Amino acid sequence: MKVFKFGGASVKDAESVKNVALVLESQGFEHCILIVSAMGKTTNALEKVVALYFQKGNYKQEIDIIKQNHIDIAKGIFCDQHSVFQEIALFFDDLEAFLRRNKSPNYSFVYDQVVSSGELISSKILSEYLNEKGFTNQWLDVRDFIKTDDTYQEAEVNWQQTEELIRALPENASYVTQGFIGSDSNNFTTTLGREGSDYTAAVFAYCTDAEAMTIWKDVPGVMTGDPRKFENVSLLSNISYEEAIEMAYYGASVIHPKTLQPLQQKNIPFFVKSFLKPEEKGTKISLTAKNELTESYILKNKQTLIRIATRDFSFIAEDHISHIFQLLNQSKIRVSLMQNSAISLALCLEDPFGNIDVFHAELSRDFHTELVKDVSLFTVRNTDLKDLHKFYKNKKVLLEQISRNTLQMVTQ
Numbered sequence: 001m002k003v004f005k006f007g008g009a010s011v012k013d014a015e016s017v018k019n020v021a022l023v024l025e026s027q028g029f030e031h032c033i034l035i036v037s038a039m040g041k042t043t044n045a046l047e048k049v050v051a052l053y054f055q056k057g058n059y060k061q062e063i064d065i066i067k068q069n070h071i072d073i074a075k076g077i078f079c080d081q082h083s084v085f086q087e088i089a090l091f092f093d094d095l096e097a098f099l100r101r102n103k104s105p106n107y108s109f110v111y112d113q114v115v116s117s118g119e120l121i122s123s124k125i126l127s128e129y130l131n132e133k134g135f136t137n138q139w140l141d142v143r144d145f146i147k148t149d150d151t152y153q154e155a156e157v158n159w160q161q162t163e164e165l166i167r168a169l170p171e172n173a174s175y176v177t178q179g180f181i182g183s184d185s186n187n188f189t190t191t192l193g194r195e196g197s198d199y200t201a202a203v204f205a206y207c208t209d210a211e212a213m214t215i216w217k218d219v220p221g222v223m224t225g226d227p228r229k230f231e232n233v234s235l236l237s238n239i240s241y242e243e244a245i246e247m248a249y250y251g252a253s254v255i256h257p258k259t260l261q262p263l264q265q266k267n268i269p270f271f272v273k274s275f276l277k278p279e280e281k282g283t284k285i286s287l288t289a290k291n292e293l294t295e296s297y298i299l300k301n302k303q304t305l306i307r308i309a310t311r312d313f314s315f316i317a318e319d320h321i322s323h324i325f326q327l328l329n330q331s332k333i334r335v336s337l338m339q340n341s342a343i344s345l346a347l348c349l350e351d352p353f354g355n356i357d358v359f360h361a362e363l364s365r366d367f368h369t370e371l372v373k374d375v376s377l378f379t380v381r382n383t384d385l386k387d388l389h390k391f392y393k394n395k396k397v398l399l400e401q402i403s404r405n406t407l408q409m410v411t412q
Contacts, residue, residue, distance in 0.1 A: 222254050223235055267287050308369055
C-alpha cells in the first residue's frame with residue numbers, strides 16, 4: 001500500500017483537482033490511500049463560522065459563501081446533473097442543522113463538528129472526480145477508522161482501536177479519505193490539531209505497513225529555508241528521521257511534528273514532493289546514511305516571550321518548574337525554547353488557542369513576570385559556530401541559545 005496526502009493548496013480550485021489526476025497518472029494509483037485536506041482556505045473560513053456562531057453573528061451568510069465556492073469548483077469539473085451537487089448540499093444541510101440544534105457551550109467541541117466539514121466535502125469531490133477519470137476508488141469516512149479520545153481540537157489517537165479498524169480494509173483496493181479528523185467513543189467528530197492531515201497520513205501508513213508515504217506540496221520538497229522568507233535556499237534531497245524531527249520541532253512548516261514518529265517506528269520512507277512537478281525526486285526522509293547536514297533556517301513568528309522569577313529571589317526549583325509546566329499544559333501552550341538561570345526562567349511560547357493572557361494572569365499570582373508578545377524565534381541548524389556574527393545583523397535579540405551546531409534567538 002502507498003499513502004499519498006494532498007493538502008489544501010493542491011485542491012484549491014477546479015484546475016488543482018484536475019492536476020491531482022495528472023499526478024496520480026504519473027505515480028500510479030493501485031493499492032493507494034489518498035488523504036486530502038479541505039480546499040484552499042476553507043478551514044479558515046469555517047473557523048470564522050464558529051467565531052460568528054458564538055458571537056451570535058450572521059454565520060449563515062459565511063456558510064453560504066463557503067457552499068457557493070465548493071459548488072463553483074464542482075461546476076468546473078462535473079456536468080450540471082452530477083450527483084456530487086446533492087452530496088455538497090447534504091453536507092451543508094448537516095452543518096446548518098448541527099448549529100441550529102447544538103446546545104453545547106464548549107467551543108472546542110463545536111469547532112470540531114463544524115471545521116471538519118471542509119475535509120469531508122473536499123474528499124467527496126475528489127473521490128467522485130477520480131472515479132470519473134478511471135482512478136477507481138472507494139470514499140471512506142475517516143471517522144469510522146481513526147478513533148480518538150475526546151480532547152477536542154487536539155485529540156489523541158487510540159492506536160489499538162484505530163489499527164484494528166484500518167487493518168480490516170481490503171488491501172486490493174484504493175481509497176480516498178480525509179485528513180485532520182477522527183471520532184471519539186461517542187462518535188462525535190474530533191480533530192487532530194491544525195495541519196493534522198499529515199499526521200492522518202502517517203497513521204494510515206503505520207497501520208497498513210505502507211511501502212512509502214508521500215506528501216504533495218507546492219514546494220519542491222524540504223528546503224534549507226522557507227523560500228517565502230529566505231533567499232538562496234536549496235533542496236535537501238535526503239535527510240534522516242532524526243534531522244526531520246528536529247526541524248519539525250524547531251518549526252519547519254513543511255513537516256508536521258507528530259507525523260514522523262509512527263513512520264520511524266516501522267522505517268517507512270517519507271517523501272515530500274511537488275504536485276506541480278511530480279516527476280522531480282523531492283526530499284526523501286528515511287533511515288539514511290546520506291543525511292544532508294546543510295545549514296538550514298527556520299523562522300517562527302507570532303511567538304510570546306515570558307520571563308519568570310520568584311518573588312523572594314529564591315532559586316527556580318523543580319516544584320516551581322512543575323507548577324509552570326502544569327499551567328502550560330492546561331492552557332495548551334507549547335514551549336518553543338526555554339532557558340533558566342538560578343532565579344529566573346525564560347520561555348518562548350506558541351499559543352495556538354489564544355490562552356496566553358489567562359496563563360499569564362494565573363502565573364502572576366505566584367511569580368514576577370515580564371511578557372513580550374509578537375516576537376519571532378529564529379533557528380539556524382547545522383551552522384558553523386565560528387561564523388555566527390552574520391546572523392545578528394539588524395536584529396534586536398531578546399534571548400539566545402547556542403548548542404552544538406544550532407543557534408536560536410528570540411527577536412523583536
